[in-house]
Amino acid sequence: MAPILEMKNITKQFPGVLANDDVNLSVEKGSIHALMGENGAGKSTLMNILYGLYSPSSGKILLNGKEISIDNPRDAIDQGIGMVHQHFMLIPALSVIENVVLGKKDNKKIIDLKKDADAFVALGAKYNMKIDPYALIEDLAVGQQQRVEILKAIYRGAEILILDEPTAVLTPQEVTELFKIMNQLKDEGKTIIFISHKLKEVLTICDTITVLRLGRSQPSVPSAGTTREELAEMMVGRKVILNVPKGEYKPGENVLEMNNVFTKKGSGSLDDVSLEVKRGEILGIAGVDGNGQDALIDAITGLTKVTSGTVKIKGKDITNASARTILEQKVSHIPADRHKRGMVAPMSIRENMILVSYYKEPFSKHGFINWKFVNENSEKIVEQFKVKTPNIDEAGGKLSGGNQQKMVLGRELTRDPDLVIAAHPVRGLDIGATEYVHECLIDERDKGNAVLLVSTELDEVISLSDKIAVMYEGRIMGVLDKEEFDITKIGMMMAGHV
Amino acid sequence: MKRKKGLIIGIVALLVILAVGLFAPENISSTLASFIAQDLRIALPLAVAAAGLVYGERSGVLNLGAEGLMLTGALFTWLGTSLMGGNPWLGSLLGMFSSFLMALLFAFLVITLRSNQTVIGVSINILALGLTSTIYRVVQSMEAPVYNFPSIAEVLSKLPVLGPVLTSPTETGVQLAIAGTSTFGNYLNTILSQNVMVYIGIAFIIFLQFVLFKTDLGLKVRAVGEYPKACDTLGINVFRIRYGAVLFSSLLAGFAGGLLVLDIKSFAENMTAGKGFIAIAAVIFGKYTPIGALGASLVFGGAQALQYLVQAIGWKIPGDLMNMIPYLVTIIALAGFIGKTHKPAASTIPYTKE
Numbered sequence: 120m121a122p123i124l125e126m127k128n129i130t131k132q133f134p135g136v137l138a139n140d141d142v143n144l145s146v147e148k149g150s151i152h153a154l155m156g157e158n159g160a161g162k163s164t165l166m167n168i169l170y171g172l173y174s175p176s177s178g179k180i181l182l183n184g185k186e187i188s189i190d191n192p193r194d195a196i197d198q199g200i201g202m203v204h205q206h207f208m209l210i211p212a213l214s215v216i217e218n219v220v221l222g223k224k225d226n227k228k229i230i231d232l233k234k235d236a237d238a239f240v241a242l243g244a245k246y247n248m249k250i251d252p253y254a255l256i257e258d259l260a261v262g263q264q265q266r267v268e269i270l271k272a273i274y275r276g277a278e279i280l281i282l283d284e285p286t287a288v289l290t291p292q293e294v295t296e297l298f299k300i301m302n303q304l305k306d307e308g309k310t311i312i313f314i315s316h317k318l319k320e321v322l323t324i325c326d327t328i329t330v331l332r333l334g335r336s337q338p339s340v341p342s343a344g345t346t347r348e349e350l351a352e353m354m355v356g357r358k359v360i361l362n363v364p365k366g367e368y369k370p371g372e373n374v375l376e377m378n379n380v381f382t383k384k385g386s387g388s389l390d391d392v393s394l395e396v397k398r399g400e401i402l403g404i405a406g407v408d409g410n411g412q413d414a415l416i417d418a419i420t421g422l423t424k425v426t427s428g429t430v431k432i433k434g435k436d437i438t439n440a441s442a443r444t445i446l447e448q449k450v451s452h453i454p455a456d457r458h459k460r461g462m463v464a465p466m467s468i469r470e471n472m473i474l475v476s477y478y479k480e481p482f483s484k485h486g487f488i489n490w491k492f493v494n495e496n497s498e499k500i501v502e503q504f505k506v507k508t509p510n511i512d513e514a515g516g517k518l519s520g521g522n523q524q525k526m527v528l529g530r531e532l533t534r535d536p537d538l539v540i541a542a543h544p545v546r547g548l549d550i551g552a553t554e555y556v557h558e559c560l561i562d563e564r565d566k567g568n569a570v571l572l573v574s575t576e577l578d579e580v581i582s583l584s585d586k587i588a589v590m591y592e593g594r595i596m597g598v599l600d601k602e603e604f605d606i607t608k609i610g611m612m613m614a615g616h617v
Numbered sequence: 618m619k620r621k622k623g624l625i626i627g628i629v630a631l632l633v634i635l636a637v638g639l640f641a642p643e644n645i646s647s648t649l650a651s652f653i654a655q656d657l658r659i660a661l662p663l664a665v666a667a668a669g670l671v672y673g674e675r676s677g678v679l680n681l682g683a684e685g686l687m688l689t690g691a692l693f694t695w696l697g698t699s700l701m702g703g704n705p706w707l708g709s710l711l712g713m714f715s716s717f718l719m720a721l722l723f724a725f726l727v728i729t730l731r732s733n734q735t736v737i738g739v740s741i742n743i744l745a746l747g748l749t750s751t752i753y754r755v756v757q758s759m760e761a762p763v764y765n766f767p768s769i770a771e772v773l774s775k776l777p778v779l780g781p782v783l784t785s786p787t788e789t790g791v792q793l794a795i796a797g798t799s800t801f802g803n804y805l806n807t808i809l810s811q812n813v814m815v816y817i818g819i820a821f822i823i824f825l826q827f828v829l830f831k832t833d834l835g836l837k838v839r840a841v842g843e844y845p846k847a848c849d850t851l852g853i854n855v856f857r858i859r860y861g862a863v864l865f866s867s868l869l870a871g872f873a874g875g876l877l878v879l880d881i882k883s884f885a886e887n888m889t890a891g892k893g894f895i896a897i898a899a900v901i902f903g904k905y906t907p908i909g910a911l912g913a914s915l916v917f918g919g920a921q922a923l924q925y926l927v928q929a930i931g932w933k934i935p936g937d938l939m940n941m942i943p944y945l946v947t948i949i950a951l952a953g954f955i956g957k958t959h960k961p962a963a964s965t966i967p968y969t970k971e
Contacts, residue, residue: 193852208847221840222851226833
């Protein structure tokens with residue numbers, strides 16, 4: 120079959136960065152085509168060129184064998200190209216249907232929302248999606264918003280649908296749902312370009328894979344017969360250790376001890392949680408997002424009130440102590456949401472590096488910050504943790520996700536912790552960065568420190584942990600030893616079956 | 618549901634006004650009638666300016682320079698009217714055009730050059746104050762008669778057939794035919810015999826509400842003020858919408874400034890005296906809708922009309938204290954009684970196309 124879309128010799132030069140370097144991409148009609156690559160490999164740039172948000176420095180785009188020019192998103196939409204951005208392009212304060220018709224070319228001057236709403240609901244029904252067209256976007260769950268985005272693109276006549284990291288924001292169940300929809304679209308003859316760096320997902324859902332590395336495209340490979348290891352190597356450019364080796368498991372005394380802890384009632388509150396994490400051990404917390412993981416971390420780090428029960432660190436009762444008191448017990452916290460809790464995005468790297476310790480010597484003396492020491496220390500951490508940045512004065516928010524996480528990791532792990540609390544430490548990170556973060560956590564464990572790892576990625580929990588505690592509705596369903604790790608069993612416990 | 622609440626308040630208010638006219642003794646009804654007439658007269662410029670500002674705000678541009686635009690519009694409306702033999706229509710056109718030019722400067726600075734909207738808005742006010750005062754001192758001597766827009770009775774009297782039925786002549790001009798028939802007739806006449814712009818203005822504001830919420834253009838304006846990047850990915854030109862909204866609102870602000878001049882038939886330095894800011898407050902108090910802004914303007918206008926009411930009743934309250942009332946009401950309204958308003962998410966944030 121002839122390719123529906125070809126991008127030939129695409130080069131995009133940004134000031135100082137060659138984002139796409141002679142990239143070639145050929146997509147068959149009616150296929151799901153993966154576009155893979157590390158963060159910064161040029162995937163988004165390439166797709167933004169296809170969608171008319173950027174114009175290429177050179178190269179051409181062929182649709183059904185005919186060369187076309189796409190100068191802005193409107194051209195792309197007119198040519199039947201739709202895009203679902205990683206950060207949804209939906210207006211929270213408007214209703215679903217208002218978002219759907221916004222900017223549509225064939226709108227009448229006075230819009231008949233009812234007519235569009237009926238047509239939209241009918242379209243949704245075709246894909247088993249029930250969406251209230253008059254609900255406000257801000258009242259919808261993330262998964263639903265994504266469906267609105269997909270339907271919106273199809274409603275506008277998209278034949279080629281670009282999905283930019285669509286699974287990054289979804290729970291495992293929602294991912295399954297999404298894949299169903301994608302297969303249905305494919306059966307109808309639509310073409311999907313699936314941007315991802317999750318190896319397993321790509322191998323599950325896609326037909327063909329094109330990998331970008333450092334702005335250059337690698338020859339496409341069929342998904343059948345390709346292994347995760349091969350893909351990872353194509354993306355990173357070297358052999359990647361997907362399962363980081365660990366030293367021997369030698370548990371020491373308890374560092375963290377929780378006894379019958381309850382937190383204030385509410386969704387995801389703790390309900391009689393008892394746990395212990397020992398030196399030289401990684402305890403993984405498995406569970407579907409929203410089953411008390413956040414409350415667990417907040418209860419340990421002093422960010423939520425414990426209503427009954429005790430939390431002890433190295434034998435000292437720190438129940439309801441202030442966050443600072445707790446952090447001073449050599450506790451490091453790598454928060455789930457870097458932007459909300461891990462860093463201050465507009466502040467420079469060196470300022471972010473001292474968020475936890477600024478008040479202590481040698482970082483400051485008599486209330487004055489010792490910038491000389493702070494600078495040297497920040498430079499050291501940036502180098503040690505391989506944070507890619509022009510200098511330490513760069514705003515933290517300017518860094519890529521992986522580098523932001525390395526910055527947070529660097530700050531927390533250089534504080535010489537006894538207990539490391541890592542929540543979703545690789546969320547949104549690419550393979551290279553993920554590998555690095557995992558190495559760091561295992562290194563802490565091998566040094567004899569305690570690590571509490573919270574993650575919704577079951578594979579991650581299983582490969583890193585020495586023990587796994589499964590959470591469901593704020594309770595610990597059970598703690599499993601290494602030899603009991605079994606995906607089916609853990610899955611059952613995650614769904615509330617003992 | 619929320620929008621219904623405003624409608625209910627409006628209907629109740631109308632019923633109360635009607636009931637007072639029908640059943641209250643004459644001294645009370647005539648006091649209320651003149652209060653309402655004053656309120657409408659004072660609220661009109663505020664409402665017109667605020668309804669325009671709603672569009673700017675909805676597109677994500679907070680125009681703190683509204684005061685300056687109104688003042689510029691006021692001077693040039695006065696100048697235009699004076700030069701055109703007192704014709705308020707032509708004068709208003711010049712006023713709107715002058716405000717448009719001022720807003721073009723504002724829009725270029727905040728939309729294209731992405732300067733801080735607060736700083737530029739305030740600068741526009743200072744610029745306008747200096748500019749209008751200077752020009753006024755130069756051209757002051759050109760003072761020529763200025764006429765206001767015709768009253769509704771004057772307009773109706775010119776209608777063929779219906780004219781004589783709806784209006785009746787008086788020694789100085791015309792009045793509505795209902796006047797003089799009964800106490801209630803007098804009452805209605807006082808309320809209804811307004812400058813024709815009150816009627817055109819209210820109709821236009823309702824039209825603006827319709828455009829904002831029921832048309833493709835209105836949807837784009839609202840969307841651009843919430844999430845301009847999303848609009849960009851849908852092929853909507855964010856800059857064009859913002860320029861359009863700001864310049865359109867400047868026409869109304871200039872016109873509103875002109876209304877102040879036509880009302881007193883002369884210009885005075887800094888005659889807007891904070892009305893531009895009150896109009897901005899009316900936008901917020903009116904929950905960023907044209908009709909809401911109209912309602913808010915009536916509340917603020919009422920606060921000022923209260924001064925005349927108090928004088929009429931004969932209470933001895935120092936004038937300066939009375940002058941504070943509209944501003945005090947504005948503060949109280951903004952502080953406590955708006956409830957949950959949704960401010961456009963991208964308000965005051967310049968848009969950068971990557």
